[in-house]
Amino acid sequence: MPEEWQVELSKSVNSPDELARFIPLSPAELRRMRRVVGVYPMRISPHYLTLIREKNGPLWKQMVPDIKELRDKNSPEDPLHEDTMSPVPNLTHRYPDRVLFLVSSECAAYCRFCTRKRKVGKPYIIRPRWIREGLRYIESTSSVRDVILSGGDPLLLSDAKLEFLLKSLRRIRHVEIVRIGTRVPCTFPQRITQKLCRVLKRYHPLFVNVHFNHPDELTSEARTACEMLSDAGIPLGNQTVLLKGVNDDAETLRSLFCGLLRMRVRPYYLYQCDLTRGTRHFRTRVEKGIEIINKLRGHISGLAIPHFVIDAPGGGGKIPLLPEY
Ligand SMILES: *Cc1c(COP(=O)(O)O)cnc(C)c1O
Numbered sequence: 001m002p003e004e005w006q007v008e009l010s011k012s013v014n015s016p017d018e019l020a021r022f023i024p025l026s027p028a029e030l031r032r033m034r035r036v037v038g039v040y041p042m043r044i045s046p047h048y049l050t051l052i053r054e055k056n057g058p059l060w061k062q063m064v065p066d067i068k069e070l071r072d073k074n075s076p077e078d079p080l081h082e083d084t085m086s087p088v089p090n091l092t093h094r095y096p097d098r099v100l101f102l103v104s105s106e107c108a109a110y111c112r113f114c115t116r117k118r119k120v121g122k123p124y125i126i127r128p129r130w131i132r133e134g135l136r137y138i139e140s141t142s143s144v145r146d147v148i149l150s151g152g153d154p155l156l157l158s159d160a161k162l163e164f165l166l167k168s169l170r171r172i173r174h175v176e177i178v179r180i181g182t183r184v185p186c187t188f189p190q191r192i193t194q195k196l197c198r199v200l201k202r203y204h205p206l207f208v209n210v211h212f213n214h215p216d217e218l219t220s221e222a223r224t225a226c227e228m229l230s231d232a233g234i235p236l237g238n239q240t241v242l243l244k245g246v247n248d249d250a251e252t253l254r255s256l257f258c259g260l261l262r263m264r265v266r267p268y269y270l271y272q273c274d275l276t277r278g279t280r281h282f283r284t285r286v287e288k289g290i291e292i293i294n295k296l297r298g299h300i301s302g303l304a305i306p307h308f309v310i311d312a313p314g315g316g317g318k319i320p321l322l323p324e325y
Pocket residue numbers: 092093094095098099100148318
């Protein structure tokens with residue numbers, strides 16, 4: 001029997017033609033979107049669809065396919081060299097003490113600016129054999145004390161699969177903390193069930209990083225989802241991607257970061273948009289982020305201000321960018 005959230009997820013919009021049933025689209029718009037979806041899959045969860053109010057608005061831009069994605073042929077597919085720094089497929093070991101472990105290729109909504117555009121929505125990317133190999137790698141590498149489960153979205157795994165992963169990691173003595181990176185509290189809050197929280201709280205110390213990009217995403221449903229996770233004892237951080245035409249101004253980000261704190265979510269990183277192929281139209285100049293952080297500093301609580309970082313192309317890791325004081 002599928003769970004309620006799985007039934008709800010099956011009502012997602014997966015094609016331009018389905019989208020046209022909710023929002024009028026011209027034949028030319030439809031044609032262009034169909035071409036994009038042939039390369040990069042589309043999915044918009046029912047919850048996120050209800051939040052999209054205007055065509056070309058900040059939420060629309062994040063999730064609705066845009067022909068510009070196909071006009072960015074010179075950018076690299078894997079600018080962070082995640083795949084070359086992988087001792088086993090889908091596990092990136094870049095920093096000595098922590099690994100990034102991709103355990104799901106599915107998300108509740110496919111963000112058009114995704115760094116892992118080359119992988120998300122492609123089920124063959126994650127094979128059970130590689131999950132086992134990843135676990136074995138972590139077990140045999142005693143320098144790893146921090147495991148970051150990512151994807152795709154790890155919380156789109158069933159509770160049973162997730163529990164298997166967490167239990168396997170907890171059996172490894174040198175793994176001190178586990179983190180989960182997920183966008184479901186924003187895009188698909190129905191996934192945060194009491195049953196899920198009961199599973200998660202058995203595997204502390206567990207940290208969750210959520211992903212909100214715009215104050216319009218801070219709905220009462222998202223708040224409830226975050227509160228349930230917090231009440232399960234999980235510290236919540238937030239990652240935001242700086243996106244042109246979506247959130248690249250100080251007022252929008254001030255409102256987002258203060259709103260997150262009110263939901264007990266601590267802003268952790270603000271990312272410069274990576275060089276990933278198909279995302280060029282989202283990229284701001286690096287100075288833009290510095291200028292915004294500069295405007296926020298001193299005006300809002302220091303707790304509300306994330307680190308502005310750029311993930312160095314070529315796999316150099318995250319570099320913090322600071323205004324000159
Ligand atoms: C971001 C990242 C991490 C985690 O970095 P923190 O700064 O500790 O949050 C680990 N591994 C990889 C490959 C990453 O990209």
